[in-house]
Amino acid sequence: MSESNLSEIKEITVLCKVLDNFGDIGVVYRLCRSLSDVNGSLKLNLVVSDLETFKRMAQEINPELSFQTYRGWNIFDWNDAETCTKYFSENPPTVVLQTFQCGLPDWLDEIIYGEEFSASKKLCRIVNIEYLTAEKWAEDFHLLRGAARTASVRKYFFMPGFTPKTGGLILDKNFTECLKDKNYRKSKIESLTKSIPFSDEDFKILVFSYPKDFSFFFEAVNEFSQKSSRKIHVYVAPGAGLASFKKTESEYQKANFCVDYLPYLSQEAWDAFLCSMDFLFIRGEDSFARAALSGIPFLWNIYQQDEEFHLVKLKAFLDILNCPKINEISWLYNRNFGLECGPEAIDAWGNISECKNEADAQKKMAELLKAILFNLDGIKPAFRNFSKKTLDLGNLSEKLLDFLPLIK
The missing domain is CATH 3.40.50 (Rossmann fold)
Incomplete structure (x- = not known):
């Protein structure tokens, strides 16, 4: 600048x-x-x-x-x-x-x-x-x-x-430091990790979602936990999806993994925590952008729109991410089978899945999530490459401050 x-x-x-x-x-x-x-x-x-x-x-x-x-x-x-x-x-x-x-x-x-x-x-x-x-x-x-x-x-x-x-x-300084420096991340979440279990050795999943039926999640992560050499730890963030996650947890009696519920965190601590994960279920705008920059594999729960138009926006992102193995589960994770898809969503996705209702979708998502978790190394390069390309674009704030004086 x-x-x-x-x-x-x-x-x-x-x-x-x-x-x-x-x-x-x-x-x-x-x-x-x-x-x-x-x-x-x-x-x-x-x-x-x-x-x-x-x-x-x-x-x-x-x-x-x-x-x-x-x-x-x-x-x-x-x-x-x-x-x-x-x-x-x-x-x-x-x-x-x-x-x-x-x-x-x-x-x-x-x-x-x-x-x-x-x-x-x-x-x-x-x-x-x-x-x-x-x-x-x-x-x-x-x-x-x-x-x-x-x-x-x-x-x-x-x-x-x-x-x-x-x-x-x-790109703010706190987030870029969280990306680069493990010790910096630890310093930002030190007080949090005194009150909830947190280990570098665990396989850590962060869930920050809109309301969903998480039955597929519990089935897939439970099987992954049974066969993984690492302890599986799931952290659930407060917000709109918290109650539905707790509801599914109460109905699922055989989980072999740990679940902890996070308090509200400062944005600086949130960045550090997010960057310490192995897999992300993420929602919204800011956390989605942080996930995209982090290089950590994630599924994005996008804000729902009429006629399922949000699926068009989702497809545009998945096209540039270029990780086909998450396409179908991303569609199912964001599909509301109680609503008809508009023509734009149909044109964008075509026949991505044979699932026609939520019950079928839950079974298919469990199957797809298992495949992703058991073969995570196969999709990590796509997320890392996308992160690097996006970081290489530079800082929006600098570009904005360069542009403002040009307005006459």
């Missing part, structure tokens, strides 16, 4: 409307940490709609406060229009990052598009940081200019992604 660009952009306001629990705020929190890593003098204003969720990954946050400082950033409660209006009327933003199509709060819309700001002759750059996708359209939308209502506002799209024609992924 050039020194001139570092000096030109002095303050950024980041907007986060929390919709999917940890995914939205997880990405935004990481983005802010990475921006600060790149430029320590950058002033950041973070406007969040759900401070309670933010607190779960940054314990120092106080959800009761409409304004607070954290890590040198200004943190605002999106919902407190009075506090926000007062501050931003006196300090009109010149760079606004809208994350995940969150739009502008009404109070900020009135400031940016108001007569006073237009008369000031200042320019407000609004950049939409979009959802991560491997679909081809991400390349077409990256750095595309959008429509704005006045000449004093410029709007652009900025696409995270997995190719050189996108912005890449966020």
